[in-house]
């Protein structure tokens with residue numbers, strides 16, 4: 001045994017040599033739970049302060065306190081619920097229609113090569129159209145009322161859902177399908193037990209995109225022609241130069257988007273706990 | 276059940292991967308297939324299991340199927356092929372769902388496989404919670420649930436570490452001691468072939484042709500004993516030389532696909 005490996009002659013750790021310098025820092029994500037909150041608070045404080053000190057005209061940029069007051073007013077006079085209800089109803093109907101249709105077509109394109117061959121060029125052609133540009137056409141077809149808004153939102157949701165669905169089916173591991181076939185599972189069982197659950201993550205990711213599209217389109221559609229709805233409310237406040245009310249409406253939209261995102265996150269956590 | 280392969284050839288487009296394979300698998304026999312990667316082993320297994328359509332030649336089975344067999348030719352996969360969204364027991368249940376069984380029998384088939392593979396405590400676990408060895412045991416329990424007449428194993432231990440591989444080889448030995456299920460066992464690991472197989476088929480580099488069929492004379496149960504080692508060493512030597520030559524030449528070829 002070489003002398004250096006003899007336990008009795010190994011020197012104690014600090015006795016000689018140089019310490020190894022640590023050089024593995026950085027490039028990891030550390031959690032700073034309070035940082036975001038502090039930044040938010042600072043932003044609001046600066047904004048409020050600027051208003052109070054007269055650095056910003058309250059007409060063009062009302063202070064946060066005024067926005068909150070306007071929001072409280074909306075709650076008490078019932079206009080919040082009235083407008084929110086109108087917008088939510090349009091989002092719900094349009095989104096459900098577009099999602100149902102999109103999933104149906106997406107599944108067909110994911111499973112049948114012919115449907116894919118026909119569908120991909122069509123979807124590629126229609127997908128880039130800003131759907132709000134079709135609202136005037138839908139108004140001519142369906143009138144100024146609700147159906148034209150449903151159609152705009154539904155149409156806007158439809159194409160991304162198609163794409164998300166058939167891409168999600170492409171992501172289903174083929175080895176699982178071959179496995180099922182090797183055990184003799186019938187086609188319908190393979191669809192139900194493997195393709196559908198396997199495509200779920202991609203489909204749910206698509207929901208996130210289509211929910212935000214629905215939110216954009218409902219506001220745009222309501223600005224073009226609606227009596228109630230957050231979009232109409234914001235537009236009207238702008239026309240009356242009531243910027244505090246306008247920003248309160250924007251705040252509601254932001255909270256609405258946040259709420260939808262939270263619901264989808266919960267749904268994903270529930271349905272995709274296997275990942 | 277016996278497997279009869281005659282003059283089997285397979286091409287993917289213009290890439291010939293199997294060329295003129297003639298092979299007979301006897302009732303209860305375990306045949307190991309070894310060969311360099313890309314030589315068509317998985318393709319051969321896929322054809323035997325009816326999930327790849329051969330370009331030419333025939334592949335047939337004969338012999339009676341045991342009682343209660345629901346899926347005569349059954350795969351065990353290298354990557355386990357478990358549904359990540361199903362629990363262990365539901366993964367096993369999957370392959371029984373389309374069969375009309377009494378609920379008692381269904382339970383019995385699921386539970387006995389899980390018990391045999393030591394998975395009972397894990398039956399409610401998801402695949403992601405299991406080690407690789409346990410995942411492959413789920414794959415085996417799933418295969419056992421259909422009471423197969425022939426097992427097709429595609430490198431079933433290649434994704435596992437050496438110790439786990441040893442443990443699972445013992446599981447396979449135990450399985451084949453109890454049920455004399457005919458098996459085609461694809462591997463690139465000589466140890467597995469020498470521990471488990473009755474015969475070893477060495478394939479050439481692509482296009483895979485049979486280079487040699489080597490019989491291991493010692494019975495499986497006695498292969499750990501000192502008296503068996505001389506013969507096993509001799510077989511290993513022979514297989515190693517055959518494989519090494521093919522692997523070296525395959526290595527020098529330009530990779531495809």
Ligand SMILES: Nc1ncnc2c1ncn2[C@@H]1O[C@H](COP(=O)(O)OP(=O)(O)O)[C@@H](O)[C@H]1O
Nearest residue numbers: 287292311312313314315316317318319531532
């Ligand atoms: N579906 C496929 N389409 C085209 N080529 C394939 C396909 N499957 C396998 N191959 C090719 O065929 C050859 C043999 O593949 P495989 O049977 O998986 O070999 P092994 O299992 O011996 O490694 C490889 O070169 C592989 O790239």
Ligand SMILES: [Mg+2]
Nearest residue numbers: 316317318429
């Ligand atoms: Mg392979």
